[in-house]
Amino acid sequence: MSTSDVTAAPSLQGMRVNGKQWHxxxxxxxxxxxxxxxxxxxxDxxxxxxxxxxxxxxxxxxxxxxxxxxxxxxxxxxAKEERERYEKMSEKMHKKRVDxxxxxxxxxxMLHS
Known part of the structure; x- marks a missing residue:
């Protein structure tokens, strides 16, 4: 037996007392x-x-x-809604009045915001 085998042996323990070796x-x-x-x-x-x-x-x-x-x-x-509203108004009214x-x-x- 070599010395490496002897040093590995103490790390192994005997059977567990309660018998549950898988733990x-x-x-x-x-x-x-x-x-x-x-x-x-x-x-931290x-x-x-x-x-x-x-x-x-x-x-x-x-x-x-x-x-x-x-x-x-x-x-x-x-802006799109406003543009559409003015287009609808321009259909009924004169362009200068819409402007x-x-x-x-x-x-x-500008005054109220």
């Missing part, structure tokens, strides 16, 4: 094993806070872009 071998109970130092915990908290701030910033940017697209669609829709109404509505819109 993993139990480890010693170490109540302080999961504890970390105060400095490490504060460092800072890292987590920085990550959350970055995520929030990215979400806000995405939401702002989404709102900008929605507003663009709304503006386009309103005059347009200017007056634009002035009112």
């Amino acid at each position: 993993q071998p139990r480890k010693a109970f170490r109540p302080t094993a999961g504890q970390t130092s105060y400095a490490k915990r504060t460092e 908290r800072k890292a987590k806070a920085a990550m959350q701030a970055k995520e929030k910033e990215m979400k806000d940017e995405k939401e702002a872009e989404r709102q900008r697209r929605i507003q663009k669609i709304r503006d386009k829709r309103n 005059r109404l347009k200017r007056r509505e634009k002035r009112n819109k």
Whole structure:
């Protein structure tokens, strides 16, 4: 027998007392094993806070872009409706009168917005 065979033998243990050999071998109970130092915990908290701030910033940017697209669609829709309304008016009225109404509505819109 060589020395490598002898060193491998102690790692093998005998039969488990309860007879459940398919289970993993139990480890010693170490109540302080999961504890970390105060400095490490504060460092982790800072890292987590920085990550959350970055995520929030990215979400806000995405939401702002989404709102900008929605507003663009709304503006386009309103402009189209207004254009159609003026076309309908121009069918009934003279072109100069429609232009005059347009200017007056634009002035009112500027005053009230």
